[in-house]
Amino acid sequence: MNQIEPTTMKIDNEDFRTLFTPQLLKLRDLFAKRNYELRIAGGAVRDLLMNIRPADVDFASTATPTQMKEMFEEDKIRMLHKRGEEHGTITCRIDDCENFEITTLRVDIVCDGRRAQVEYTTDWQLDANRRDLTINSLFLDLHGNVVDYFGGIRDIETRRIAFVGDARQRIQEDYLRILRYFRFFGRISDCTEHEHDTIQAIVENKDGMAGISAERIWTELKKIVVGRMADEVLKAMIEQCELQKYLGLPKECNLERFHTVFNRFSKTVEPMTMIACLCEDEHQIAEFHRITKLSNDERLLGEFILSERQSAVENLKNDDWWIDRIVDLEVRPGHENQQDRLRQRLVQLAKSVLADEERIQMIENFEAPKFPITGRDLMEAGVRKGPHVRNVLYYLYNLWKESRFTESKYSLLERAKDSDIPDLSKERRKSISPKR
Structure with a gap:
């Protein structure tokens, strides 16, 4: 594709500065020492330009997954084995307190409408071109420079939502x-x-x-x-x-x-x-x-x-x-x-x-009243064991509800041996009980 001269702008607000924990500074120096580029990518850049503190910060780099793993192993940086490594994402944990997800720049080779076969690249424009919306195709280096290949800065300013390219x-x-x-x-x-x-x-x-x-x-x-x-x-x-x-x-x-x-x-x-x-x-x-x-x-x-x-x-x-x-x-x-x-x-x-x-x-x-009867109460009162206990329990529950929850435990137990207790079959119980 034709090379595009990116638009750049400087960002230096409080939300950006708060990202720079000692752990991020350590990560930045780690990549810089080996001449690998490291930038914040996508949604976090969009949020910072809208004066929103990003909840998640993703990073992109020219370093391949193999190069990142070699670098982290050499400096004894712990790596977390998460899903995503097959797509070029390596997750590391610095000082045992902060995780960072870094994804190698990629270009889509074959797409089937659900997933893509990718190849790694060192071209930031090619990676930006594979992203969905212009407002999500931005990069931000760790010196505060926003890099924009497809008009994302302008679209954020005008609140326009547009796909990258076609x-x-x-x-x-x-x-x-x-x-x-x-x-x-x-x-x-x-x-x-x-x-x-x-x-x-x-x-x-x-x-x-x-x-x-x-x-x-x-x-x-x-x-x-x-x-x-x-x-x-x-x-x-x-x-x-x-x-x-x-x-x-x-x-x-x-x-x-x-x-x-x-x-x-x-x-x-x-x-x-x-x-x-x-x-x-x-x-x-x-x-x-x-x-x-x-x-x-x-x-x-x-x-x-x-x-x-x-x-x-x-x-x-x-x-x-x-x-x-x-x-x-x-x-x-x-x-x-x-x-x-x-x-x-x-x-x-x-x-x-x-x-x-x-x-x-x-x-x-509303504090729901407590139904005063349990199955154990019924068995202790002489109600025969088995499915009949549940039938009696539901029968007494309905009497208690009809009394607007005033019937006492004693008066309900007196009714436990009524001769007209309905046979609540499994299907009947299901039909009168609220769905769970």
């Missing part, structure tokens, strides 16, 4: 870049309009997303749906690009509900709550799970919101309904040791139906 080529190298584009648009853009050619490139290449792994899709999407401007970003993804089927979302997404809930609770809502806002029934959560391979807790939260949402809307101002849900989720026999997780599901349900702050605080702070 958008179609960048997308075809890794189709996940479609989602990365939208994530960074939400994080950085100061407008809601997308450049026509960028949207056209995404639409032309969206079928490639079918080959992306579920984990990679969900990693990006969960950041988008609770990120800055999530409602506007989702609207573009769905209405302009029609990405739903590649994300496991229903064809007809409820963007109005998503917008309303996001604008009310954007700082405290969970990603699965926002996904549930787009859906109308539990089957759609099942399809989303098929595409994204949710964790068990994420899937159960989505299913819980979809199964309870209509009742929650109808009982939005009914204190007893919400209290009953708390008690059913946390106190019903068999739900021991799950209280915190189950309470949070109820809080997320309340947010998904736009409960007021007073009700949410009540749900968060």
